[in-house]
Amino acid sequence: MGGLPATMRAARFDAETKALTVETVPVPAPGRGEVVVRVAACGICHSDLTQLDGHFTPRLPVITPGHETAGTVAAVGDEVDFWAPGDRVVVAAGRPCGSCRECRHGGGIDACERLEIMAFDYDGAWAEYVVTPATTLVGVPEHVPLEQAAVLADAVSTPYGALDTVGLRVAESVGIWGLGGLGTHLVQLTRISGASPIVALDPLPAARERALGLGADFVLDPLDDATPERLAEITDGHGLDVAFDCVGRASSIAQADRALGHRGRLALVGMSPDKLTLGAEMNFVRGRHTVVGHLGYRMSHLVDLVELVARGRLDVSGSISAVLPLEEAADGVRRLREHEGNPIRVLLKP
Ligand SMILES: [Zn+2]
Ligand SMILES: [Zn+2]
Incomplete structure (x- = not known):
């Protein structure tokens, strides 16, 4: 497996002191069935902020952040048959636990009940190298930039998975609450899926x-008192077939639910500790509403997205708001937190 250096630069987050520093650490070695990927770029996601702000405690006391990455295979462990050094890959943001009921039955990453x-x-991959199971990789063609492949691993694949979760059909009306990384990509993805209106x-x-530039038919300010009425007008009084909440706040979820039409489906894609309040139970029942939580994606979704980008069906070039050197990780985090330049994705390049 040779070829790997002994040490690398990596951002390290100390859960106790909340310090984020870039340090020199050992390069991981690939275990059985694992691959070490030389990181080309890795996104900074809102869920990274959740961890850095202390709302979510990582399993390790000191951990390398970053879960949205692509790069090239640098080394493979034993029993890795399908990857070789130099292969261009995007890395799924999770790995199967290997021991739950589904994993025992061979379900792997798509079925695991305790996905890590x-x-x-x-x-993670705010580092020069990251180690991951070989089953988490999807190949990336030569002409797709690895920066673009990186954003597929969460900012695009998570909303793409949500289309499956709600079973979106052509010509259904959709509402998308929250136009950050998730929501902006939902506009693009519902557009190419044939939703109407968006x-x-x-x-x-x-x-x-x-959002207007990326395919939305109408844009509204959720804080405007006239918005519920506008939503009704736009759908000719029927309400929305599908709503996606990418905010996670009780207020946006309640507004999205109220905007649903008969048999409307609401997917909760954003995350927060807010309590869910959906109004009168009988309205919910009468309207046959479905509310469903959505997290993550299947490996096949990542395969689909590489295909769509490679064939020019989906353009994510505009999603890369900035690329910063790894050493400036803290500045990248600040940019996202302060919405500096309204970024979709700030990437770190080790
Ligand atoms: Zn994320
Ligand atoms: Zn499992």
Whole structure:
């Protein structure tokens, strides 16, 4: 397996002191069935902020953040048959636990009941190298930039998976609450899936403007008192077939649920500790509403997205707001936290 250096630079987060520092650490070695990937780029995600702010405690006391990455295979462990050094790959953000009921039956990453999440349960990719099971990799064609492949691993694949979760059909009306990384990509993905009309909602004018450019038919300010009425008008009084909440706040979820039409489905994609309140139970029952939580994606979704980008069906080039050197990880985190330049994704390049 040779070829790996002994040490590398990696961002390290200390859960106790909340310090994020870039340090020199040993390069991981690939175990049986594992691959070491030379990281080309890794995104900074809102869920990274959740961890850095102390709302979510990582499993390891000191951990390397970053779960949205692509790169090239640097070394493979024993029993890795399908990958070789130099292969260009995007890395799924989770790995199977290997011991739950589903894993015992061979279900792997798509079925695992206790999926381990990169950067929360094991070291992530704000580093020069990352180690991951070979089953978490999807090949990336030569002409797709690895920066673009990196954002597929969460910011695009998680909303793409949500289309499956709600079973979106062509010509269904959709509302998308929250136009950050998840919601902006949902606008693009519902557009290429044939949804109609697409209504995108965000308090930030710049985010709404961007959504119009990416395929939204209507954009609304959720804080505007006239918004519920506008939603009814746009759908000719029927309400939405599908709503996606990418905010996670009780207020946006309640507004999204109220905007649903008969047999409307609401997918909760954003996350927060807020309590769910859905109004009168009988309205929910009468409307035959479905509310469903959505997290993550299947490996096949990542395969689909590489295909769509490679064939030019999906353009994620505009999703890369900035690429910073790994040494500036803390500045990248600050940019996302302060919404500096309204970023979709800030990437770190080791
Ligand atoms: Zn994420
Ligand atoms: Zn499992």
